[in-house]
Amino acid sequence: MVDTQPSLATNLGGLLLSAPTLMGSGCYGSGEEYAPFIDLARIGGVVLKSVTRLPRLGNDAPRLVPVASGLLNAIGLQNPGIDSYLANDVAKFADRPCAIVGSVAGFAIEDFGDVTERLAARAEIDAIEINISCPNVAHEGETFACDPKLAERATQAARARTKKPLIVKLSPNVTDIASIARVVEAAGADALAVVNTVRGMSIDVDRQAPKLGNVTGGLSGAAIRPIAVLAVWEVARAVRIPILGQGGIETARDALEFVLAGATAISVGTGNFTDPRAPITIADGIRAYLAARGCASIEEIVGAANPGYLARR
Amino acid sequence: METPCMPALEMSPAVHATVVSDRREPAPGIVIVGVRAPQLAASIRAGQFVMAVPPSGERVSTALGVYEVEGDRVSLMLVVVGPRTRELALLSDGDSLALLGPLGNGFDCDSLGDDVALVAGGVGVAPMLLPARDLVARGARVTLYYGARTARALVDIALFEAVGATVVTATDDGTLGHHGYVTDVLARDGARHSAIAACGPSPMLRSVARVARQLDLRAQLSLEETFACGVGACWGCVVPLDRSSAQAPKFPDAAAGESRDYVHARICKEGPVFWAHELRW
Numbered sequence: 001m002v003d004t005q006p007s008l009a010t011n012l013g014g015l016l017l018s019a020p021t022l023m024g025s026g027c028y029g030s031g032e033e034y035a036p037f038i039d040l041a042r043i044g045g046v047v048l049k050s051v052t053r054l055p056r057l058g059n060d061a062p063r064l065v066p067v068a069s070g071l072l073n074a075i076g077l078q079n080p081g082i083d084s085y086l087a088n089d090v091a092k093f094a095d096r097p098c099a100i101v102g103s104v105a106g107f108a109i110e111d112f113g114d115v116t117e118r119l120a121a122r123a124e125i126d127a128i129e130i131n132i133s134c135p136n137v138a139h140e141g142e143t144f145a146c147d148p149k150l151a152e153r154a155t156q157a158a159r160a161r162t163k164k165p166l167i168v169k170l171s172p173n174v175t176d177i178a179s180i181a182r183v184v185e186a187a188g189a190d191a192l193a194v195v196n197t198v199r200g201m202s203i204d205v206d207r208q209a210p211k212l213g214n215v216t217g218g219l220s221g222a223a224i225r226p227i228a229v230l231a232v233w234e235v236a237r238a239v240r241i242p243i244l245g246q247g248g249i250e251t252a253r254d255a256l257e258f259v260l261a262g263a264t265a266i267s268v269g270t271g272n273f274t275d276p277r278a279p280i281t282i283a284d285g286i287r288a289y290l291a292a293r294g295c296a297s298i299e300e301i302v303g304a305a306n307p308g309y310l311a312r313r
Numbered sequence: 314m315e316t317p318c319m320p321a322l323e324m325s326p327a328v329h330a331t332v333v334s335d336r337r338e339p340a341p342g343i344v345i346v347g348v349r350a351p352q353l354a355a356s357i358r359a360g361q362f363v364m365a366v367p368p369s370g371e372r373v374s375t376a377l378g379v380y381e382v383e384g385d386r387v388s389l390m391l392v393v394v395g396p397r398t399r400e401l402a403l404l405s406d407g408d409s410l411a412l413l414g415p416l417g418n419g420f421d422c423d424s425l426g427d428d429v430a431l432v433a434g435g436v437g438v439a440p441m442l443l444p445a446r447d448l449v450a451r452g453a454r455v456t457l458y459y460g461a462r463t464a465r466a467l468v469d470i471a472l473f474e475a476v477g478a479t480v481v482t483a484t485d486d487g488t489l490g491h492h493g494y495v496t497d498v499l500a501r502d503g504a505r506h507s508a509i510a511a512c513g514p515s516p517m518l519r520s521v522a523r524v525a526r527q528l529d530l531r532a533q534l535s536l537e538e539t540f541a542c543g544v545g546a547c548w549g550c551v552v553p554l555d556r557s558s559a560q561a562p563k564f565p566d567a568a569a570g571e572s573r574d575y576v577h578a579r580i581c582k583e584g585p586v587f588w589a590h591e592l593r594w
Contacts, residue, residue: 029546033582036326037413037544049548055565058577064539064549066397071373071541078548078577084565222371250370273373273541275366276413277328 006290007297008283010044012265013190013242014165015127017044017099020259020286020298021279024246024269025050025103025129025169026075030089031096037276042283044265045099047193050131051119052104053111055081059136060213065202070221070248071270072200074136074214077105082115086122093124100124101167104158105131106144112154117161126165130158133171133196135218145171145196151180152187159188167244169193170235172224177231178238185239193244193267195231198224221270222248229257236262237308250274252285259286259298260305326414326544329353329363333408334386339468342393343436344402348410351385359443360419360512360535360586364543365389365401366411372397374413376540376581378440378512381472390439390468416543417585418560420444420533425453426507430530431478432458432499432521434513435466440535442473444510449477456481456506460495460517464488496520503528510586511535522589532589538580545582553593554578560587 008019023031025047031040040046058078065072079085093100102125104115112130120128132144132154144150155168168184170177172195181192197218202211210216228247236243245263249255250271258266271278286298295301303309331348338344353363357379364374375397381388393402404410422444429448433441438459448455460483461467467489470480482490483498491498496517503509503524509532511521518534525532538550553575554561560583564576575593578584 027542027547029544033542033544033546037328057564057573058548058551061551062539063551064541064547066373066395066539069371073541073547073549075548078551080563080565088563221373270373270541273543273547274370275374275411276544 006287006295008287010265010298011242012165012244013167015099015101015191017265019044019283020265021283022047022099022101022244022265022267023272023279024267025131027269027272030093031098032092034272034276038280041097043098043279045101045126046096047101047129047267048103049079050077050103050105050134051079051082051085051115052077052106053082053115055079055084062211062213065211065217067202067219068223070219070223071273072202072212072217072219073197074212074217076136076214077134082118086118090122090124099126101127101129103129103131105134106154109150109153109157113157113161116158120162120164127167128158128162128164129167129169129193130154131169131196133169135171135173135197135199135216136214142171142173145180146174148180148183152183155184155187155189165190167191167193169196171196172227172231172247173199178234181235181239185241189241191242191244192235192239193246194235194263195228195247198227220248222250224248225254229261232258232263233261233306236303236306237312240312249282250278252282252289255282255286256289259302262303262306262309264302326416327352329412329414331410331412333404333406333410336405340465343390343466343468344393345380345388345390346401346404347386347388348412349385350387350412353412353414354382354385354387357382357387357415358419359422359447360440361415361417362440362585363389363412363414363416364540366413367397367400368404368408368410369400373541374543375401376543380439380442382443390436392436413543417581418583420510420535420586422447422451424508425510425533427452428454428505428507430456430458430499430503430506430509432495432509432511432513434460434495434517435462437513437517437537438468440512442476445473445478446476455479458483458495458499460484462486494520496524500524500527503530506530508532513537519594522592525589533586534589534592535586536580536584540581543581545579548577548579550580551577552580552584552587554583554587555591555593558588558591560591
């Protein structure tokens with residue numbers, strides 16, 4: 001056993017985190033909504049809600065459908081647009097006691113470059129995640145993550161406009177996520193977020209109509225965890241850049257599955273909707289797991305269950 | 314029409330670790346769970362709600378209106394509709410239950426005048442006890458129009474009468490009160506009121522909004538929707554709201570082809586109570 005507490009600090013592609021727990025984009029606002037319930041200094045950081053070039057009112061209601069072991073959502077990237085966001089919102093993030101990752105979504109390649117540059121230029125923003133995998137916008141939201149050429153060009157566009165750590169969020173709705181991951185790595189990404197929601201839908205049999213206003217949605221929660229763990233496993237064998245694992249993480253043991261598959265850090269999204277204290281119990285549980293195994297740092301167990309990952313490092 | 318803003322939160326919400334003190338089932342499938350929650354009891358106001366963390370740690374938490382508040386006891390009324398509410402309905406004395414709250418903006422009782430119609434459908438009656446008590450306390454006359462499927466599902470009528478409200482009932486099957494919708498009674502008898510406050514299923518609230526227009530009365534509606542976070546973070550529970558509403562979140566003119574006279578307001582954050590005439594639903 002080690003004498004001191006194991007370290008949870010980790011380095012996600014140049015983004016230094018005091019804990020390996022990020023709060024998933026779109027699930028945590030900007031952090032202030034959850035500040036009454038937990039000490040934000042005890043989470044690694046917040047990935048902000050995605051911002052686009054122009055304001056978006058978002059999809060019509062209903063936007064949420066609880067389903068077996070998960071949640072279907074179709075918010076539709078509601079956001080005030082980058083001009084208003086920079087003028088009215090970003091300054092408020094300065095006092096957050098954790099990392100702040102800006103999230104950029106777009107409908108054209110140049111959106112990823114332009115919005116990334118303007119957002120990343122702000123001192124309040126520690127890193128950028130580009131959301132090339134939103135399943136809930138009418139056209140082209142997810143296309144970027146499902147086409148290697150578009151994924152490459154969106155990544156290059158953002159990479160060219162910032163030196164801050166660049167995370168690219170991949171979609172699970174592809175045949176071969178490893179091949180997309182390789183292309184995005186080569187295009188200059190510093191880390192990969194694996195994965196966004198799984199496309200799904202639910203139908204109201206009484207009304208004989210789709211339940212979501214947007215008809216289709218993205219499935220999150222425990223239902224997609226095995227899908228996400230496999231995606232991390234496969235991506236970890238394909239690239240050398242670090243992975244932010246996400247998809248249905250609710251407990252420390254869930255988080256450890258992702259770490260052992262090859263994730264350097266993890267993201268909690270829907271898990272916060274069960275209990276906002278989840279990120280703290282997850283971090284405490286990971287620390288106890290490391291202590292029980294005599295590990296000094298979480299970095300010692302990244303990919304420990306994935307020989308293909310270890311062979312590449 | 315100039316309308317005041319719903320009262321803003323006076324106290325920051327928190328996680329309250331509570332212990333169940335009592336449980337009763339006034340009608341099949343309707344359960345009232347009492348908990349000891351001194352800080353919550355001291356800070357919650359009429360029309361605000363809480364999120365109940367599922368004891369199993371599975372599934373998202375559940376939004377519940379607060380029913381009774383007395384001393385350090387708070388009670389929650391729930392109707393069993395699925396796995397989340399079934400789990401909460403099984404709680405018994407001594408069980409622990411974590412509640413997030415108080416959340417949202419409640420009823421603005423001060424702008425309802427002195428002869429108020431409260432309208433409730435089903436367990437929409439839960440958030441009506443606090444405004445009934447508050448309104449009576451400041452000298453208003455209060456009539457509760459209370460509708461449900463059947464007589465057995467009309468719970469605690471005596472409790473509302475005990476706080477000083479007159480209770481008018483309606484049932485779908487005619488087993489108690491008016492045979493039909495409670496909004497029919499409101500349309501027939503409601504002209505004398507100063508304003509309306511309502512909570513219930515969406516179709517009933519839309520009907521209340523129509524009746525309010527016909528009677529030229531203002532109405533505050535407590536909307537029902539599926540919440541994920543309940544704290545304003547996820548934007549999953551929106552309703553189109555007039556841009557000029559004092560409750561409308563600030564939002565720039567939208568993109569070409571999307572510019573409209575409404576914005577999406579969060580039912581959990583800007584609401585759950587809105588003025589009927591400001592909703593664009």
